[in-house]
Amino acid sequence: MNLHRRLVTLADVARESGFGESTVSRVLRNQGSFSKRTADRVAEAVAKLGYVPNRLAGSLAGNAASAGSQLVGIVIPSLANIVFPDLLRGLTGALDRTGFQSVIGVSDYDPDREEALVAALLSWRPAGLVLTGLEHNPDTVALLRAAGIRVVEMIDTDGPGLDLVVGFSNRAVGEASAAHLVARGYRRIGYVGHDILRDLRAGKRLAGFEAALQGTGYGLIDREIVAEPSSATAGRAALDRLLDRTPDLDAVYFSNDDMALGGYFCCLARGWSIPHRLALFGYNGLDITAAMPQPLSTIRTPRLRIGEIAAERLAAGGPAETIDLGFALVAGATA
Amino acid sequence: MNLHRRLVTLADVARESGFGESTVSRVLRNQGSFSKRTADRVAEAVAKLGYVPNRLAGSLAGNAASAGSQLVGIVIPSLANIVFPDLLRGLTGALDRTGFQSVIGVSDYDPDREEALVAALLSWRPAGLVLTGLEHNPDTVALLRAAGIRVVEMIDTDGPGLDLVVGFSNRAVGEASAAHLVARGYRRIGYVGHDILRDLRAGKRLAGFEAALQGTGYGLIDREIVAEPSSATAGRAALDRLLDRTPDLDAVYFSNDDMALGGYFCCLARGWSIPHRLALFGYNGLDITAAMPQPLSTIRTPRLRIGEIAAERLAAGGPAETIDLGFALVAGATA
DNA sequence: AAGTATTTTGGCAGCGCTGCCAATCGAGTT
DNA sequence: AACTCGATTGGCAGCGCTGCCAAAATACTT
Structure with a gap:
């Protein structure tokens, strides 16, 4: 050329x-x-x-001190979990409509990588930055404050935010899930999850779940936590291990629908009837789980909407605030 | 702030x-x-x-005529299909390692939106652009040529590319799938797919599949194509319609694993034994399908690798060429 | 010690565009 | 015809950084 x-x-x-x-x-x-x-x-x-x-020149010449470029930086922890593509979809859709372009970084759930990405994105003088979750390195926060731009933290509302926060309470998700299982009569409940040290939201859900369970007088009987990221394969294997160890559970709460789907397959393979022999409860409201012969009982989260609202608020300006978009419990047929 | x-x-x-x-x-x-x-x-x-x-200033000052900024523009058709997050994962991973940042646009399978996105991305003077597929508007091609930057077209190698092409032959995927089904003795074969007018790669797979089938003397008995994007829900409903109309099929080829998973659930719900009553064959090699009680017979595609190679080649420079990464047929237990 | 490499350093002109402000143009006023 | 006022338009100084080149400092020779 x-x-x-x-x-x-x-x-x-x-x-x-x-x-x-x-x-x-x-x-x-x-x-x-x-x-x-x-x-x-x-x-x-x-x-x-x-x-x-040449927008480089345009943004440089335009008021460089304030919102410089028409770029918005986005940092997400992963692309492997469908949650994040969904958030991205909402974000890019709404951002496009307002003439912004998205620069994306993937942190792999690592706060240090997040910090590095924030610094890198900041060097493009974006009009705003979109992060995931409320937990960041102190230095990341310092960078953000010094940059003087709008910041959105997505998904989690269980704590104070830096500026805009759009999401729902993960703790409340856990509590609602526990309440549902107890109301349905399940008593011997187990948990199958993926790495809570990295996915802090999953940890908050579990904390809410356990707290609510304690409140009813029944505790969590057993748990199986894998170190790897969530997947159907991991869920199937983990449930297998959990049931080998503690066969008399009557319900299992999963860290998300991927894991729960693996659990479903585990039960199919064992020939266990659902929910009579074992009830399953997930989290996320994946499309796939609605197509199952027995729709999965789960929590549907407004992922797309979170992305959209985040982008709109960022573009529109407005006061710092926390926007709780809530969630919906889908009763399904597995719990 | x-x-x-x-x-x-x-x-x-x-x-x-x-x-x-x-x-x-x-x-x-x-x-x-x-x-x-x-x-x-x-x-x-x-x-x-x-x-x-301030990278805006840096890129502007640096040799603006050649590779200006350390940005790479990426245009993908969708984020709803797991294929694209996987490609993105490969891309951003490898790009990060070489110090590039990714600006992303989603075209919704619309060539006009693709053109608009290419123009928008070009205005950031990216070092390179990554597109999906080989089919573009003439004006898009003109923009690309005038920009004088490296271009990668991902996924599809069935045709001439503009510069670098990284992927595999979708046509060959269809042919291999047909050959497998015929070799296993299936004769009354149907097809369940999503919108081929938009997803041109799915169209190429189907064309290869049909051609190979014709070659063996057996044709495609019936097909059910939905207008919506692929999903398990759509796959389940579509297979239901197909079977209501043509119950005596012995195998079904799906446009991808999402659809096939819906088909699997359809069979479970009908109590049909797989693969004896009906065999299922998918495409993509989704993680989930490996966790099924009967692993899905499908084609595993090197999505992550495509993204990585695309990014590496873009960063490294080198001659225009087409890189065929091939694919793997996973025999599974459903066909 | 004088001279020649070699390493370090600083000055300054742009990169392509926008903001500011003055100049120009027309049309309406008196 | 002289004058006012708003609509159009152009000139030019940066925005913050890098490339180029000359100047200064240091190292190495003979």
Whole structure:
């Protein structure tokens, strides 16, 4: 390709159209005043030369102290769990509509990587930053404060936020799940989960679950926690281990629907009837679980909506606040 | 936050450390020569002032004609299908390692949106662009050529590419799937798929499948195609309709594993034994399908690897070429 | 000690665009 | 016809950083 030829610049368009650079710039941004004829001439020149504006220069020149570029930085912990693509979908959808572009970083649930990513994203002078969860390194917070930009923390509302917070209470999710199981008469309840040291939200759900269970007088009988990320395979294997150890459970709470689906397959393979021999309860409201012969009992979370609201609030401006979007318990047929 | 105060600039660091701007710049980029003592002093000043480099300015100043910014633009058709998060995971992982940041756009399988996104991404003067598939608007191609940057087209190798192409032959996937089913003795074969008008790769797989089937003398008996995106729910409903209409099929080929999983649930709900009453064959090699009591027979695609190779080639430079990463047929227990 | 490499350093002109402000143009006023 | 006022337009100084090149400091020779 033409690595040799200089790219077309605003000055070229100005020369070609016969107007000044400022005028062309105004027309291109549809800002300030100019006549219809001018706009047409400029459009013509742009088309003829194949001009593509250079936003690097634009953002640098524009008020660099305040919201510089039309970029929004997004840091998510993972892409392996469907939750995050869903959040991204909501974010990019709403962001596109408001003319923003998304720069994305994946932290692998590592606070240090999150910090590095925040620093890297900040160097593009984004208009705002979107993070996941409320827990960050002190240095990350310092960077954020110094940058003086809007920040959204998604998913978790169980604690104080830096600026905007959009999500729901993971603790309340755990409590609601426990209440449901107890109300249905289950007493010998176990837990199958993935790495709570890394996925802090899963930890908060479990804490809420256990607390609610204690409150009713029944405790958690046994638990099986895997170190790996959540997956159906991990869920199936973990439930197998749990049942080998403690066969007389009557219900199992899973850290999420991926794990629960693995649990479902485990029961199918053992020929155990659900929910009579064993009840299953998940978390997330994955599409797949609705297609199961027996729909999974789970908690449906407003993932897409969280992304959308986060993006909209970021674009709209407004006071710092915490927005709790709640969740819905889906009774299903497995618990 | 401090929207009022000017952000710290390189000049501030220079003043604070007592060196010139060029020296500080060199130290910060670890390029050119400077003494250890200088580096320490600069690091000190950076830490003291909390300096965050402005990459907008950096990229603008750096050779703007060639690879300007350290950004790579990525356009994917969707985030709803797990394939794309997997590709993204490979891309962002490898890109991070080479110091690039990813700007992402989602086209919703719409070539016009793809074009708009390419134009928008190009305005950040990315070092390269990553697209999905080989089919683009003529204007999109023109934009790409004029930009003079590296382009990678992912997933599909069935046709000529613009520059780098990383993927596998979707047509060959279809052919291999058909060959497997025929070899196993299935003769009355149906197809359940999602929107081939939008997902062109699914169309190519189906074309390969049908061609191979014709070649053996057996044709495709019946097909059920839904207009919506693929999902387990859609797969289950579609298989139900197909079987109501043509009950005597002995095998069904699905457009992907999501659909196939829905088909599996459909059989479970009907009490049909798999693969004796009906055999199922999918595509993608989703993790979930490996956890099923009967692992799904499917094609495993190197999604992560495609993303990684794409990113690496983009970063490394090198000649235009098509890299076929192949695929693996997973025999499974459903066909 | 004088001279020649080599390493370190600083000055300054842009990169392409926008903000500011002054200049120009028309049309309406008196 | 002289004058006012709003609509258009152009000139130019940066935005913060890097590339280029010359200057300064240091090291090595003979």
